Amino acid sequence: MLQMRNVKKDGLGGMRMDGSDARGRASSTRMLAALDLFSVERPVISAMDIGAELSLPRATTYRHLKTLCEAGLLLRLGNSDFCLGPRIVQLDRQIQLSDPLIAASRAPMVECLRTQGWDGMLLCSFVRDFVLCTHQEVRPGSEIQLKRARGIPFPMFHGPASLIIAAHLPIGRVRELYIRALEEDGASARALGPDWDSARKRLRAIKQRGFVVSQNEFQTGMTGVSAPIFDSKHGIVGSVSAVLGPAVTGQDEAKMGRGILDCARTITDRLEKRIG
Structure with missing residues (x-):
């Protein structure tokens, strides 16, 4: 049987997210916002600068960066510098072809x-x-x-x-x-x-x-x-x-x-x- 988790009915009988889902979406949005910081003029950014510009705690910053690196969307350079990752090249080719x-x-x-x-x-x-x-x-x-x-x-x-x-x-x-x-x-x-x-x-x-x-x-x-x-x-x-x-x-x-x-x-x- 299909079970729906973390969902509650609103007063009109519709569905709405509970607090945990809303927090999860906000966290994902802030994680992906790190990608917007990179540009041609700024290809490499430190973890400290990323955290500061996104107003994130140090632990949260590194957790998000770890996830993005595992997905190939970022590449770690040395101890704490990051650039856009090779998975983006793969996705770009896929877009061009399909x-x-x-x-x-x-x-x-x-x-x-x-x-x-x-x-x-x-x-x-x-x-x-x-x-x-x-x-x-x-x-x-x-x-x-x-x-x-x-x-x-x-x-x-x-x-x-x-x-x-x-x-x-x-x-x-x-x-x-x-x-x-x-x-x-x-x-x-x-x-x-x-x-x-x-x-x-x-x-x-x-x-x-x-x-x-x-x-x-x-x-x-x-x-x-x-x-x-x-x-x-x-x-x-x-x-x-x-x-x-x-x-x-x-x-x-x-x-x-x-x-x-x-x-x-x-x-x-x-x-x-x-x-x-």
């Missing part, structure tokens, strides 16, 4: 480069409070070099790849992200609008248009256009973007918009078939 969104997007992106004459394309996903490039394609013979390459995060409210995703998030979630962006790094949020009412109106206009075109936001001298990708329940899962070298006219923008929307719809259809 991720449903990348698999659904690769062929349509290549076809669009061939038929539309665009220089490059980017596939992006929404991750917590930023947008991450997960795949890119460059047209054979193109001389451009995409600086916002795979694995590089985009600010939530800067650039077409991010804005088209933000426009399709639930209104409460995007408001929370906007207010946080204002508090932490106001530049990109204020570029969307000086206050929430202004930002909401612009996001509504973006959603109604269906795509976003911008100049010099992917990188200097480049025009970018982005459209949303949805899952089978019409939830936003990411965006696909085209990049073109010289600035385009309004008429060319409309053509790019139609092309990127067709590409996004094709990816959405292929994704739905893959995941049912």
Whole structure:
């Protein structure tokens, strides 16, 4: 017989976690937060610094680090220094070969480069409070070099790849992200609008248009256009973007918009078939 442990009914007959489950989830969250401390500029961090930045006792810090090392997510260097572990490389390869969104997007992106004459394309996903490039394609013979390459995060409210995703998030979630962006790094949020009412109106206009075109936001001298990708329940899962070298006219923008929307719809259809 299936037994449910550490679960209690609330006053409405639903289920809720008891204190031990809540504490366990909080502990796991803080343990995984250690991974966020590492960056290109900071590849090696001491156990003491990790504990201090996460406000953890010494014993808890080493227990979490031991667990992450055993999982291969961290690698211990010497007595008390740590870096990201080799298991991440394995997971990255697995994502490249089998991720449903990348698999659904690769062929349509290549076809669009061939038929539309665009220089490059980017596939992006929404991750917590930023947008991450997960795949890119460059047209054979193109001389451009995409600086916002795979694995590089985009600010939530800067650039077409991010804005088209933000426009399709639930209104409460995007408001929370906007207010946080204002508090932490106001530049990109204020570029969307000086206050929430202004930002909401612009996001509504973006959603109604269906795509976003911008100049010099992917990188200097480049025009970018982005459209949303949805899952089978019409939830936003990411965006696909085209990049073109010289600035385009309004008429060319409309053509790019139609092309990127067709590409996004094709990816959405292929994704739905893959995941049912």
